Amino acid sequence: MTTAAEEQEERERAERWNAYLWEPGGCLRNKLGITNPFELPAAEYRLRAMRQGELDRGEVDIPRTYDKAHLQAIHRHLLQDVYDWAGEFRTVDVSKQGNAFVPAELLDKWTGKVVAKVNDRDWSTMSREEFVQSIADVYAHQNLTHPFREGNGAAGKVFLSHVAEMSPYRLDFDRVEKSEWNAASEAAYPEDITKSTDPDPRKLYAVFDKVTVERGSVLRADPELAMALELQSETYAGIDASEQLDLDAERPAGHGVELEAEAEAEHQA
Template sequence: MTEEVSETKQRWNAYLWEPGGCLRNKLDIKNPLELHFAEYALRANRQAEIDRGEVDIPRTYDAAHVKAIHRHLLQDVYDWAGEFRTVDMNNRGQHFVPAELLDKWTDKVGARVKDKDWSTMSREEFVQGIAEVYSYQNLTHPFREGNGATAKVFAQHVAEMSPYRLDFDRVERDEWNAASRAAYPPDLEKSSDPDPSKLYAVFDKMTVERGSVLRADPELAAALQLQNSTYAGVDTRPATGMGERRDTHGIDREAEQEAERDG
């Protein structure tokens, strides 16, 4: 038992510069707050590339698909971008799928995509279907970091097969987080399935008929601003206190909101 605990700690610490410290990263950043904002900025640029259709990600709706999204989003930050986590994780006492079951659960997600005819769905059918897919993907949480952003892009790719699209900006952060938590099974050991119905209301708000007028997307706007600004990498200055966060080209508030969604 002691050896098992030791091995678990080793796997967990392998992701960190030092035990209890910041995630290892390609940017050589050792401050978690600084890494958080740098990751958001770089990831936003990569997501903009996906949103503009500049990246070839095969729509296979399986592990390869999810890994390809994650790899592209976080390729500038982590060596393990596109690789499933090797450690177990939880959020506020709610456990995600154990690491050894990630392949099995990713197959579950894919099955819930492929067993539906998305092209003929009514709006109500789409809301229920996409909520089911997302709830299983969110519970799987296959990566050490970046799960929320990856799941969002994956859901958008699923929506491409339907008469609808998703506008995530239509739902407030607190409402989104509460619905996501409510969809978790109370005890993953007793009941391994999430409750997609807890997400129906938020996905109903986000569902828009394809072809209708697009609303402004603050995340995409932030990414485009970064591309056209003088931003030339990460800010290597020491992070300031929580009450004095730097305005790194306007991304700080959006990064905070995304961190909550990625929980």
Template sequence: MASQFSSWDSYFWEPGGPVLRNLYGERDGAVLAQREYSETSAQQFDIARGAVSIPKTYDAEHLRAIHKQLFGNVYEWAGEYRTVGIRRNLSEFAHPADVPQYLSDVNRIIRGADWATMDRDQFAAAAAEVYAYVNQAHPFREGNGRSGKLFMQHVSELSPYRIDYSPAVSGVRPELWNQASMLSGPDRGSYEPQPASLVPVFRAMAVERPGQSYDVDRG
């Protein structure tokens, strides 16, 4: 896989894009987007109802397993790290060589937090820090947002809260989520993300849930 997808153009049917190579053989971008949405929605439902088991190890392999399950029927490189740099608007995500370190930091942060005892503000701050690192890693060529959101739902299971991404519940509309995510990137020339912009977003999306929360194995 790495040898095939080793340059920007190698991910596309034609040099310069715009349609990503896909397992459907689909060359119409609008049709691909719809098929991708339908496929990933179905896979996410299967994960949520327990029909598909994702080992919750809260590390790079956990995130890769989510991406592989969501996109494995769409892209050959599902679950594999991207080999090219990615920019979006003013955001420049991690260099491909730095992706493993960012995801190692994600695991370190999760295992260092006492999720089970958190109040809403503590949960919002911890979740924002974790997601800021996940977002900056942006480990995949496509599908980082959907994979990252599902990963964060798994993280929230360690706490007394669940994350509700519905704007009708949280008031967090997609443009606010995208702006907060963009602002969480590192300062130019720096490594560490700046999660402050994401804290109020996760506070708004945190919904207290009944029942026992599960602590993470710190071993």
């Protein structure tokens, strides 16, 4: 039998969850006035792609502080056109495929863990193997933290790319399939979160080995496409293949503290 205190806590939890929605079990509240949860992801992706392009072209300066403010600034820029709470940590607990992410009240503590894993390393002198293992460790903890109500995948990848800027390497997320990325992310999740809260970054080494590229090198898997891009670059000044976008978005959760699902474009798990 539940106590009055437990019932009150449950009511408050439901109120916090529903505050993100137009109506209980409905679509996430958004600046676009979209109330259909199946229409919102496409609109969010389109606007986020525009903001991502601004970051990729260096038109927006986000201070590389590699802390909570850094991550929030990325999220705020990417989703400023869609959500009033862009850049704010979530106030509700979320889970995916039965795996609970870090509780809302522990987000600051866990973000501190991520920050420490970035700052406690000398990225500039890393070998490729050291970089793969280190960036996988950062991502494993960042993914488990999942600090935002929506858009964790997109913000997280930009953050990782900023971390990689301190190293001799860059990240090309297009080099790994979505299904492989999701499987590795799920495998890295703690086997039993009641006994251990630490993820296993070793499960992510293979996918990060695939996406890690030496800075300045160019992947040309398709010779004909490479030739076409080269001709295009010679003909039209200012075209840069590095401006191609790799974006992801999460699909809005529909109810309660159920799963926070992803949009089709997302590699995040």
